[in-house]
Amino acid sequence: MSSFELTYDGANLQKENTVLEVAGLKKSFGGLVVTDDVSLAIESGSITGMIGPNGAGKSTLFNQISGFYDPDDGTVEVNGTDVTGKQPNKIVQEGLLRTFQTPRRLEKMTVREAMLVGAQSQLGESILPLWISGAEVTREERANLERAMELLEFFEIDHLATEPTTSLSGGQMKLLALARALMAEPDILLLDEPVAGINPTLVNQIAGFIEELNQEQGYTFFIIEHDIEFLMGLAEEVIVLNQGRVLLEGTPETVQSDERVINAYLGDM
Ligand SMILES: Nc1ncnc2c1ncn2[C@@H]1O[C@H](COP(=O)(O)OP(=O)(O)OP(=O)(O)O)[C@@H](O)[C@H]1O
Structure with missing residues (x-):
């Protein structure tokens, strides 16, 4: 693997160790409540995973955090700055960027x-x-x-x-x-299913890239992924979203052994 010098200086960091703080995020489409009072905080330098059944609201949550959807209620802070309802490129300037499940061609x-x-x-x-x-x-x-x-x-x-x-x-x-x-050069990268639909060798390679970017260059990651092995191997903390709400947050071990998570999600896999 080749290396590259990073000019990352963490200049955007103002709040002690918290790069992303989400409080009470709500979003409905018509009568369907898709995220319901979601609150979470992501520490600088961490890798956090997000799992949950299809339709749980994971991508919708990422869209609200990154400015692609306006939340109905709640706030998003990046590096201590309130970015709620701002355009995606303004949020990138504050240090947060998301990727999409299906990259544009x-x-x-x-x-x-x-x-x-x-x-x-x-x-x-x-x-x-x-x-x-x-x-x-x-x-x-x-x-x-x-x-x-x-x-x-x-x-x-x-x-x-x-x-x-x-x-x-x-x-x-x-x-x-x-x-x-x-x-x-974002402080925090939100990755939406970065390894969906690709072969196991490349999945491992991408895990290695993310680990290197995190450990050697200090990037923070918040990752949605259905590939449990990939995610549990990378994340220190995993958030489980179910029907638009945070069901549980904990270490991969805690989450994988929780009966509610097994019933709502892992049991189907
Ligand atoms: N722009 C939209 N208009 C109407 N409904 C939407 C819109 N975006 C998302 N939804 C609905 O919100 C619900 C949650 O979708 P979302 O994509 O956030 O789920 P997800 O947890 O990311 O699911 P998956 O794991 O299958 O990608 C779904 O029922 C979806 O149809």
Whole structure:
């Protein structure tokens, strides 16, 4: 595995050790209550998992935290700043970014271009390089290009840099989604099913990447995943969501042996 130097400085950290704090988040669609009074806190430098049955409200919760949905009630704080109801790119600027279950294919772009456009849309800034914008390449653009290539190397997809994103496999798209997310240098990354539908070798490889990013570079992760082995191997803390509510929060051992969790979720697997 190649390494890359991270310019992460934790500058956004203000509140003691808490990078994300969610209080009383509620969201309904029509008459359906999807998240119901969800409160949780994520410590800086941790890996936290979230499990729960299909339709429990996990992705909806991530959408509210990251600004893709407006909560009906409740608050979201990132690094001590209230970001409730803010646009996703503003929340990225505060240090929180989410990935999606199904990454976009980014038609007509090469992998390298997708990295740079990713950073642009995530940060709401123009960082398009010369070959896209025709403008003079600034020092910042050069730095972004360098970081893009370092990240592609880290995820071992640098050989695909000039390939169209449409030629990537599902697993390679998952790696690209992670690499693009890191362009923004978020303090906390919310990953929505980062290993769904990919082969076991790549699942292990992605677990290794996440572990390295967490342990050696200090990134905080909050991960939704149905692959229990993957999640329990990575997370120190697991939150169980059931019918829009937090059923339980605890270590992987506590959660896996809890009868309510087995009945509501694990028993079906
Ligand atoms: N934009 C929306 N409009 C209407 N209903 C929605 C919307 N988004 C989510 N829902 C509904 O909210 C419920 C929870 O969906 P959500 O995707 O959050 O569940 P989940 O726990 O992530 O499930 P899964 O594990 O299957 O991905 C579902 O019944 C879903 O149909």
